[in-house]
């Protein structure tokens with residue numbers, strides 16, 4: 207594996223999921239692999255899980271880690287090509303990416319969607335630039351349209367907790383008061399469409415995800431109907447793709463409650479976190495035995511470790 211930017215960089219998802227579970231069993235089995243290697247983590251946006259889990263995974267593999275918050279620790283980065291740089295950004299991504307590639311053996315980048323220009327966001331401009339200019343493997347820590355380390359951790363979690371060979375997995379939209387990216391939902395669809403699950407997506411009309419990501423998933427506008435018999439409920443808010451970046455509704459009836467979870471097959475509740483309690487899901491559900499969000503977050507270490515190990519093996 208050279209880069210880990212999307213599911214398309216993975217040839218065998220099953221093998222990668224199993225590898226993540228093996229790292230969980232023996233976290234230090236490959237601690238020699240990353241000796242004298244450094245990973246740089248670059249954040250254009252906040253993070254708790256991604257920042258800490260990716261550093262922990264790298265350290266488990268014997269790597270050194272460096273983290274940088276763009277615009278706070280480093281200079282503001284200009285991402286537009288061919289512009290006169292007379293604004294607030296003191297450095298162009300061309301130089302910054304190339305220089306970080308001199309310091310780091312692997313570069314991991316978080317850059318959320320701007321939610322202003324759909325064409326630019328869905329062109330994955332930032333990831334493309336780092337891949338083009340850094341000269342080292344790039345790992346996606348959540349980009350404009352995807353969050354593959356989260357999705358791999360989600361696959362690992364479902365593999366651990368499923369009680370049937372082909373579980374029913376439901377991605378449900380949940381209300382939020384401000385516009386959030388489609389990246390986590392897009393990515394979850396891409397990965398679930400490649401897993402042996404009965405995959406259903408449910409959301410209010412107007413929140414249809416891009417066809418390139420939702421693929422052939424079954425889309426049901428009635429949340430209660432979608433929840434029937436589900437083994438896993440994966441909640442996430444996202445802003446409209448059609449009316450790009452817009453919040454079309456904050457309909458609280460889409461919040462996940464105990465009553466809704468009772469429609470499932472004693473289903474497990476999942477969320478990538480951070481989650482706004484009593485807006486997306488009630489305390490009652492989040493604090494119940496059905497919630498596996500903490501174990502899901504814990505699996506972010508094994509997701510990152512499986513990916514970094516593959517990249518280190520390629521580096522030699």
Ligand SMILES: CCC[C@H](NC(C)=O)C(=O)O
Pocket residue numbers: 348386387389390443478479480
């Ligand atoms: C892991 C989730 C990151 C981000 N969440 C927020 C609150 O911005 C999102 O919705 O994409």
Ligand SMILES: NC(=O)OP(=O)(O)O
Pocket residue numbers: 252253254255256257348356478479480
């Ligand atoms: N789920 C996730 O990526 O969390 P952070 O945004 O805290 O990294």
